[in-house]
Amino acid sequence: MSSADTKRIARRVADGCLVAIGVFTVAHIAFGPAAGTIDDHGVEGIISFVALYLVVGVYAWIGRMIVVRQPGNTIGWLLLVAPILATLAFANGDYVNLALVKHPGTLPFGDAAAWLDRWLIVPAMYVFVPIFLLFPNGRVPSRRWRPVLWLAIAAPAVTIISFALTPGRLTGAFSDLTTVQVMNPLGVSIFGNLMSVLTLVGGLASVVAALLALAALVVRHRSSDADVRQQTRWLAFVGVACLLLFALSFLATAVFGDQSWQSGAMFLTMFFTLIFGVPIACGIAILRYRLYDLDVVIRKTVLYAALAGLLLLVFVAATWITTGLFASASKGKLDLVAGIAVGVLVWPLRRVATRIADRVVYGGRATPYEVMTQFAGRVGGTYSTDDVLPRMAQILASATGATSTQVLLRIGGDLQVVATHGTTDVTAERFEVRHQGEELGALAVAMPANDPLDPAKEKLIRDLASQAGPVLRNVRLLEELRASRQRLVAAQDEERRRIERNIHDGAQQQLVALAIQLKLAEQLVGRDPDKERELIAQLGSQASAALEDLRDLARGIYPPLLADQGLAAALEAQARKAAVPTTVHADGVGRYDRDVESAVYFCTLEALNNVAKYADASRASVRLARADGHLSFEVTDDGRGFDAAETGYGTGVQGMADRLDAIGGRLTISSTPGEGTTVLGRVPVEGRTS
DSSP states (O other), X not given: OOHHHHHHHHHHXXXXXXXXHHHXXXXXXXXXXXXXXXXXXXXXXXHXXXXXXXXXXXXXXXXXXXXXXXXXXXXXXXXXXXXXXXXXXXXXXXXXXXXIIISTTSSSXXXXXXXXXXXXXXXXXXXXXXXXXXXXXXXXXXXXXXXHHHHHHHHHHHXXXXXXXXXXXXXXXXXXXXXXXXXXXXXXXXXXXXXXXXXXXXXXXXXXXXXXXXXXXHXXXXXXXXXXXXXXXXXXXXXXXXXXXXXXXXXXXXHXXXXXXXXXXXXXXXXXXXXXXXXXXXXXXXXXXXGGGHHHHHHHHHXXXXXXXXXXXXXXXXXXXXHHHOTTSOHHHHHHHHXXXXXXXXXXXXXXXXXXXXXXXXXXXXXXXXXXXXXXXXXXXXXXXXXXXXXHHHHHHHHHTOSEEEEEEEETTEEEEEEEEXXXXXXXXXXXXXXXXXXXXXXXXXXXXXXXXXXXXXXXXXXXXXXXXXXXXXXXXXXXXXXXXXXXXXXXXXXXXXXXXXXXXXXXXXXXXXXXXXXXXXXHTTTOHHHHHHHHHHHHHHHHHHHHHHHHHHHHHSOHHHHHHOHHHHHHHHHHHOSSOEEEEOTTOOOOOHHHHHHHHHHHHHHHHHIIIIIOXXXXXXXXXXXXXXXXXXXXXOSOOOOTTTOOOXXXXXXXXXXXXXXXXXXXXXXXXXXXXXXXXXXXXXXXXX
């Protein structure tokens, strides 16, 4: 059977369950007035009817949603069975009252209905126990818990059998049989003692099974992943909330009395929290609807509970103090004074209750709102990497409870750690930081083993990462600028050392040799005219060579031709010397500032050198143009090309990019394997023309 068929059958069965609930509900409403359920209790009876069917509707609605979406999850079927048993029990109880008490003999099967009423309460009450055992996936935590499931089924079954077969007078669970005597039609007197023993055994076994079901929920919580833990927290929250409300109810009873409206309100709140909380918690956890919003719910619950408790304490204290000071005052005046005290202290107590709620929910961590606010405030003040990024790592650690956090920045092609908080952990999980579609870095978080990442924390980290995008972009620009300056300084130092080596190894040695030979020529004057003329000729040749070397060295620093005639002439002269046939197109290009012309000149030479070394090209071209306030140069070859996406900048290309960046320019390289390479540079020249 396919999944679609299974879901279709499950939907039909669930709809059949809803029909059964509707039939029993109609019967209950029809029998209720005649049976005295409403007439005898007035407004209280109407309220109980409304509350009952509101509960029935919640159980039926959530149960059907779970069954339709997850037919194999037993929890959904149990939530559907619970309202069926409840409505059947109430309708049957009213029928018993009609048939045996209000109008005896008018309706058939009164004794059978009374017998059903005797034991129907057992499954109606015990249907909740398997929910805790099987929550949230409809299966026991492990194979070792299967005996507990068998016990959870067998214990109420034994109790039902003992209730159904116990001889003697029947007592009503949902009916009132105190005024009539109805004997158990299936009771056998000789089995009386046995049924009493079975009743005791079944009851004790049911209690044990219920306790073990709660233990199974605890074990499942401790041994499961983050999602299952969050699912079990919803059901656990209902239990804790009920215990808290029970404590407040007990306090209200002790202060105001058992019959006070305060005590009744607290008890009803606790009761409806339990009745409504179980199906709602199951629905949220199993269907995973807003599964990770539990922190918000708990915080609000703790906030209002703490505020109610504090206000109650203030009211009691104010009443006690005013009674002691004004013993002769009337009760109305004392209540007025206590009420004024409560009203004045509402806002301060609310702040105290808020702190209590935040402490309970988030412990020592900052709330998500505080995290975003702190970071936004820090970003608004500075972009310094010495302040923002370490602060970001610290806030991230305090918000998530992580043992280690890191802020990583992508510089070039590598991710570099620029800020760390806590111990270094190589197993940290990374979250990308992107801005305008570009990956700028990452946030790395390492969680303790007993508190792993969950989607709520992941959402907080991703929200922080989205705020960190503009910051990392500015930080990266600063880092790239700093690195570019360092490369420029290093290049200048290297160039200075190169010039020094060239002078030392070239022109200086030639001049030293020239000086030595001049002294030798001085000694030959007037002694050997032929040798003297030969030596003078050599000295002239050496002087010319030294002069040429000095000119070549000067051209490497700043070519005289570039200074005299501009870019076009200087590049055409270099093109004639190039290893690859090169053409230069420079129509309409005039003269510009010295820094612009030198940057374009040396970048073009570097590009031509790369063509000669790596391109394996048959020709190259250089094109100069001016447009839109920019001077551009383009060096194109027909060589073998390369994959620009996988090949990073070498030192030569990086030097070109740094040189252009220093004067506000930009370098772009495009290449395709087998189709050559194009190096394009643009430099702003508006207002800089010489």
